Amino acid sequence: MPVKLTINEGTPFFRHENTHFNETNERDIHKHGKDILVKGLSKAYGRPIKSEVFLSKLEQRPDIMVNKQTVIEYQCAKIDLRKLSQRVMSYYHAGIDNYWILGGDYLDDKLTKQHLKFINHKPEWGFYILMLDSIKQKFTLFYEIRFVGPFNKIAYRKKSFNSCNLRYLLNFKPKFTSLKTSNSRSFMPTGSKS
Incomplete structure (x- = not known):
């Protein structure tokens, strides 16, 4: 079985290549998700949206360029915090807003x-955090994210949207719930029992 050199934050090492989920599959998932986003954003904004535009000043190629000040990255493969x-920061210093939509390896029914x-x-x-399952063609919005209690449990609300109508997601305005304080001074989400 072929091996591949892997370099991460720690020591470089060799690992066997995975024959069931390789880079080609990841690219297909990524490409399909970008296509969904480009079509949906073009329809929502009523104008063509570009993908893979090379920004020579930054030496970067964002997945989607909404306008000169806004890019969207569709992140399917794991990325370490340093690289992210x-x-x-390069977008920030160039005055470009950047939004990240998660897919592929990051898809989950809950936040971790x-x-x-x-x-x-x-x-x-x-x-908030937004995920796109390009196979099911479904967006999942995790919103009103907060940390609850002494162990910082992640609390949030969640809503799914069909990818065919991105405008509905973009215009979604939920009513916020509030945190209640119990007599023991621990914080609980609305609707939780003490």
Whole structure:
């Protein structure tokens, strides 16, 4: 079985290549998700949206360029925090807003700590994370994300959207729930029992 050199934050090592889920499959998932996003955004904004535009000043090629000040990255493969921070900061220094939509290896029915590095904020949604399952053609919005209790449990609300109508997702304005304080001074989400 062939091996591949892997270099991450620790020591470089060799690993066997996975024959069941390889880079080609990841690219197909990624490409399909980008196609869904480009078509949906073009329809929602009523104008063509570009993908894979090379930004020579940054030496980067964002997945989707909404306009000169806004890019969207569809992140399917695992990315370490250092590399993610470098990309986000390069956009920030160039005055470009960047939004990250998770797919592939990051898809899950619930939020875990691995997702938190992609957290973003929008006044209508509070802190949020957006996922796109390109196979099921479904967006999942995790919104009103907060930490609850002494062990910082991740609390959030969740809503799914069909990818055919991206405008509905973009215009979604939920009513916020509030946190209640019990006599023991621990915080619980609305609807929780003490």
